[in-house]
Amino acid sequence: MVEMQELSGQRVTSQRRLLFDLLRHSEGHLDADELYRLAKEREPRISLSTVYRALSLFKELGLVEERHFADEHHHYEVKRKREHHHLVCLGCGKVVEFQSPLTKRIKEHMSRQSGFEILNASVSLEGYCERCRQERG
Amino acid sequence: MVEMQELSGQRVTSQRRLLFDLLRHSEGHLDADELYRLAKEREPRISLSTVYRALSLFKELGLVEERHFADEHHHYEVKRKREHHHLVCLGCGKVVEFQSPLTKRIKEHMSRQSGFEILNASVSLEGYCERCRQERG
DNA sequence: GTCTATGCAAACAATTTGCACAGCG
């Protein structure tokens, strides 16, 4: 298990190490409060502002990405090498990640057509997962 | 110019008519506060909570869609027949809408692959527009 | 030892809610 060793000149504190670690090992897309609650289990004195400050630092350093799913607040996930996208179930909130070569083609096409330099693409699909479809009849 | 005639059993009030009208005719993607300010020009006594209540009603009825662009608060736009997507400039905030047959293909592909019933797709591309690219050198 | 990061409480911003009155149907 890789640990946080350096933070581009910023200090590596126990809180930052813990928070990054939790993000790293949580499958999902945590929001600030979920992360806070998890962190408190291991370090009860940690404060929510530390969580926000750490998230904003990680985001600035490009270590995590901020997502805006339906309605609610922000979710954060550790940035991975491969670009990936999200399929969200409107019934149970489950998030499935996927990749698709088609997104690369959309980027290329729109870049040519608009003159934008396109840095990133995010595709988000919504619908009902198999189980929720059955439950809804 | 088409006017709001009915609201699925909900009452059509002057405020709702005004708000929907403003959304309708604003090119862009208004947020609650922008909409509020526009509405006040025509109806100074309108309140911000009315704006929020109307937006949430419209959203429930499927008349408008809520977008979550980078960071900030929600934006709302009247739902149109054609699905369309967004290209956002990170420099100046400009939003360009586009359509692409590739999104239909992504939906079909993911639907087959995941067993989800996919209701909608939203693609959001970020980058720098031609002008901002020049200004940044 | 110096200077940045933390915890706490208080400030802010976006959105929601309770209540008495206004006005649609």
Next chain:
DNA sequence: CGCTGTGCAAATTGTTTGCATAGAC
């Protein structure tokens, strides 16, 4: 005229900030 929608102010929720102290380097 009954009942839903509105304006206003106050409440909530998510996030940020000021300040004194803790702790990384």
